Amino acid sequence: MASKVLLGLLATGLALAANTCDVVQDTTSIQMNKRFSIDYTNEQQEYWSAACTNQLKPSCILFPKSPSEVQAVVSILRDNNETFAVKSGGHNPNNYFASVDGGPLISTKHLNEVIFDKASETVRVGPGNRWEDVAKKLDGTGYSAVGGRIGNVGVGGYLLGGGLSFMSTEYGWAANSVVAYELVLANATMITVTAESHPDIHKALQGSGNAFGIVTAYTLKVYQQPAEVWGGHYTFSATTENNKKLLAAVRDFTEYYPDEKAGIILTAETTVGGLLDIWILFVYYNGPEPPAGIFSNFTDVGPLLKSVKKQSYADLLTGNNWAVLRGSVYTIGTEMTPLPSKEHGAEIMESYLDSWRNVSSGVLPVTGLIASVAFQPMPKRLAAKSQSKGGDMLDLDDGIDRIIFEYDYSYWIPSDQPKVDQAMQDTYNGLAGRVKEFQAQDKLPKDAYLPIFMNDGYFRQDYFGRLKPENAALARRVRDELDPQGLWATRTGGFKM
Incomplete structure (x- = not known):
């Protein structure tokens, strides 16, 4: 009996020793850090969503410094059945996409040439x-x-x-x-x-x-x-009149795209009680100063604040880091619409904004919640440029202009996840439903190809199912x-x- 117990304990010990973290530690020189170490803690903080940090705890974090060390880690993973994750910058907020609980996390931090x-x-x-x-x-x-x-x-x-x-x-x-x-x-x-x-x-x-x-x-x-480009952001109040003008401006900008060197993101942000209810327009021009009039449809609305200037491209990107919201649980989802015509633009664009506001209002009481929607122009020329370079999986055609929507909900308390999860589904499904309604009314093209943009996708969305077959x-x-x-x-x- 004693020998059977001893054999059982030995077998258990061997099984435990076979986990990736122990094998890496015992047989390689790859940096491996376990919970409560400084490097482990610091790396866990490098997520945009606090859920990836606070709710998911890898058994260890591996820091390969070369492709051969990555190969060694994969070779070890092949010999067990552990779940794992690979992390670059930690931007994706979907749990388990770049985060893991109880298995090894492979950080690419030192693959930084x-x-x-x-x-x-x-x-x-x-x-x-x-x-x-x-x-x-x-x-x-x-x-x-x-x-x-x-x-x-x-x-x-x-x-x-x-x-x-x-x-x-x-x-x-x-x-x-x-x-x-x-x-x-x-x-x-x-x-x-x-x-x-x-x-x-x-x-x-x-x-x-x-x-x-x-x-x-x-x-x-x-x-x-x-050496220098131009960019920054403008902030506008979200009045009824401003909403109409800004929606018309982003629609027109997408269709008539004035200069391929120009880029924008138009976002609406709101919180409970109207403590925050604004528009933020991120702007960029690939040159030290944009030609007159390129962004005038937006600036004529009358911004409350602006921070646009001539600067290096590196400074522009670093300056936009203020938009990264740390310490909150963060979710992101997406949808796409054909660009409405000038004739139906006001009705459709305002309907899209109303759809987002209606769903968001139901979860604004969630503690710390900030709701946002980004309007991201997808002009025909972008699709044509992509096709000229050999295409990609999204494979947009250049027959129509489009807008990609990015929806974000951030909040403080993890137990509110079910409410926010449902709100996110209602948000992107609500937009998709309105697109279909307008298509049925012949106000949008019925045969439009509208895939999911992966970088903004919610884990419940069927990315591969929305691609061309x-x-x-x-x-x-x-x-x-x-x-x-x-x-x-x-x-x-x-x-x-």
Whole structure:
């Protein structure tokens, strides 16, 4: 009997020793930190959503410093059944997409190279960077990379989700400028993916998230840029009259897009009791000063505040970090609409705003809640630019203009999650419902292709189900080729096929 107990204890000890954290610690030199250590605590704070920090606790955090160390971690993961996550900047607020509870978290923090090559007009960028890091390294070179509009956004998840940039109307989605991916596969081997060497994989990586492996480096096409650009933000009061004017302005800006060097995000923000009820317009121009009149439809409304100026691109991105709200549980969702015509624009755009306000009003009493909606123009020329560069998984056609909506709810108390979860679903489903109503009334094109923009997607949304069937099939084919055992499909988060 004693021998059986001893064997049982030995077997249990071996099983426990087989977990990824212990194996990494015992057999490799990879940095590994467990709970309550300084590096563990600091890395856990680098999430935009407090739920990823306070509710989800990895068994350890691994900090590989090279692609070979990433390969070693994947090799260890293959020999157990632990759930895990891979983290770049921690921008994605969906639980388990870049966070994990009880399994190892792989931080790409030390995969942070930024190597500029003027001869090829490219930059090699590690996923551990944030876009402000990339911009600072390129500052003074006369070049910039198509990247995030807020400096604190991480490189990795942003590029794998497509990446909407202030420069997108000039150069397409950020993913359209990825020349090569250095990719660690589920079998722990590594391949370099280009459009020439692996065309299907290259396209699939442009908007399929973390479905195929861990990217340890991106080679990006860079573009000439003046030493200083122009940008910042304007703040407007959310009066009935201002609402009408700003909605008309963003509709017109999207259709008549005055200059491909210009970029905007128009957001509405509100809290309980009207303590905050404003519009914020983020603006950008790829030059030291925009030509007269480009943003006048907005500025003529009469901003309360403005912070626009000539500055380096790196300073612009870093300056936009004020918009990152720390310490709250943060959720994000999205939908898309065809751009309404001038004839029906006021009715439709105001209906969209009303839909958001009606749902938001029901959850504003939630402690600490801030509701916001962003109107993000998707002009035909952006889709055309993307197609000219070989396309991507989203594969927008240039037959119509569109607007992408980003919906955000942030709040303080995790127990309010069920209320906010329902509100988020009601918000994007409410918008989708109104789109269908206007299509049925022949006020919007009925055959419009309206996929989900992954970077803004809520975990409940069917990203792959909204793609064109041939692109969803391509993603499944690449997944089955690269990960036949389903390591990424079954043991980590992200949108699933």
